[in-house]
Amino acid sequence: MYRSCFTFPRCRLFSRIFTQNANHPNTCPPRVLAQFPKGVCHLMSPSMMQDLRASDRLVFTLDPSAPRSLGPFFSPSRSRFRRPPQRAIIPLFPRRKRSNYHPREIHRVQSASPQSLIQQLHWRYAVKRFDPAKKIPADTWAALEKALVLTPSSFGLQPWRFVVVVDQATREKLVPLSWKQTQPADCSHFVVFAARDRMTEDDIDRLISRTAEVRGVGVETLAGYRKMMIGTLVTPAAGFDVKHWAALQAYIALGNFMTAAAMIGVDTCPMEGIEPAKYDELLGLPNEGYSTIVACAAGYRAADDKYATLPKVRFRDEEVIRRV
Numbered sequence: 001m002y003r004s005c006f007t008f009p010r011c012r013l014f015s016r017i018f019t020q021n022a023n024h025p026n027t028c029p030p031r032v033l034a035q036f037p038k039g040v041c042h043l044m045s046p047s048m049m050q051d052l053r054a055s056d057r058l059v060f061t062l063d064p065s066a067p068r069s070l071g072p073f074f075s076p077s078r079s080r081f082r083r084p085p086q087r088a089i090i091p092l093f094p095r096r097k098r099s100n101y102h103p104r105e106i107h108r109v110q111s112a113s114p115q116s117l118i119q120q121l122h123w124r125y126a127v128k129r130f131d132p133a134k135k136i137p138a139d140t141w142a143a144l145e146k147a148l149v150l151t152p153s154s155f156g157l158q159p160w161r162f163v164v165v166v167d168q169a170t171r172e173k174l175v176p177l178s179w180k181q182t183q184p185a186d187c188s189h190f191v192v193f194a195a196r197d198r199m200t201e202d203d204i205d206r207l208i209s210r211t212a213e214v215r216g217v218g219v220e221t222l223a224g225y226r227k228m229m230i231g232t233l234v235t236p237a238a239g240f241d242v243k244h245w246a247a248l249q250a251y252i253a254l255g256n257f258m259t260a261a262a263m264i265g266v267d268t269c270p271m272e273g274i275e276p277a278k279y280d281e282l283l284g285l286p287n288e289g290y291s292t293i294v295a296c297a298a299g300y301r302a303a304d305d306k307y308a309t310l311p312k313v314r315f316r317d318e319e320v321i322r323r324v
Ligand SMILES: Cc1cc2nc3c(=O)[nH]c(=O)nc-3n(C[C@H](O)[C@H](O)[C@H](O)COP(=O)(O)O)c2cc1C
Pocket: 124, 125, 126, 127, 128, 181, 269, 270, 271, 272, 273, 274, 294, 312, 313
């Protein structure tokens, strides 16, 4: 039994919280903590959030010894709960919009301090020599894959594939295709960022149906959005290079990945020094309609990588930041 202390506007109680979810049946990962002033669960483990759907419910089971005055807590649905409930099932993504009841609130987590952000960005550098003996732990890697998936993209279209090359034999083959750089073979995980060659109506509809599924809305409500995306990317204006647009999105994922890795103490090396066409061939990407754009090695720096101690070379702030 998992117990945690929740603070409410007018009462304090112990409670148990778990989700009813196909992927997490009645489970409660120990990291789950919640505060729900005004009936909102503010904090939840990201690993649970990843599989949640519009139909999921949070189930709050109250400890019998809890104070019975819960009016403020259940205020959004007070009329349904005239008497304090012992168990309340609350829709995670209610169709009716409530200003204080948004899934993004659920994600509110402790943010890094400005100092720790700068410290980690100084700590990171483009690693030339990885320690081949050090592998990224599975839970750390899972978080980094999630950072890739959570990368924002234009229209939200996610025109990419992230090919995670873990097979050592394949990684060895990538070395001669990478200007003989050894990072692909020595790192722990090697990611190839591939982008869509062209956008089709099927690509657009894939996003439309996923949006409808995740947000619990009908596809017909997204007709205008669909039309705009088709006009921009499936039948683009003359001069608009869709492949280039998709490649730019892949670079956003690269930046997001490197920063995420630095924040959790994982080293990386972004790599453009590769032969994309040969990567495509080795990884079978053309069959899927994707092309290699850039790659990134991830792992842990070797103790003797001399680049680790070189001072960072950046232009002065005032040369690159213009305030108007
Ligand atoms: C898109 C991109 C491609 C890069 N390609 C390579 C590469 O192929 N090999 C390499 O050793 N470093 C590569 N780098 C690393 C840069 O040289 C390095 O980021 C830059 O000099 C700044 O140094 P720092 O990352 O250590 O702060 C690349 C960096 C970026 C952003």
